[in-house]
Amino acid sequence: MALKSKSVEKRHKQSEVRRLRNKAAKSSARTCAKKFVAAVHAKDEALAKAKLQELCKELDTARGKGILTRNAVSRKKSRMMKLYNVSFAAAK
Numbered sequence: 001m002a003l004k005s006k007s008v009e010k011r012h013k014q015s016e017v018r019r020l021r022n023k024a025a026k027s028s029a030r031t032c033a034k035k036f037v038a039a040v041h042a043k044d045e046a047l048a049k050a051k052l053q054e055l056c057k058e059l060d061t062a063r064g065k066g067i068l069t070r071n072a073v074s075r076k077k078s079r080m081m082k083l084y085n086v087s088f089a090a091a092k
Contacts, residue, residue, distance in 0.1 A: 022067045029058040029068075029076075036080060039086045052084055 036051035062068040
């Protein structure tokens, strides 16, 4: 497909690079979330705490790069912390 101008071609290449970078960051955050949930379901408090910290770092990084919005990051972190607290509150 021939694009209309050089600037259009360049903009298309730039958007494709950004799309792939954003996709990788989102995928990484989702993977961290799955590992955290798996640790919670396995009742491993130490591993779950470590995975929660890793997840928060991934989400904050995505937020800093403008990939996720502030509210989305806050919502995800809140839900994961709530899951952690509810799961391990009885153990204390």
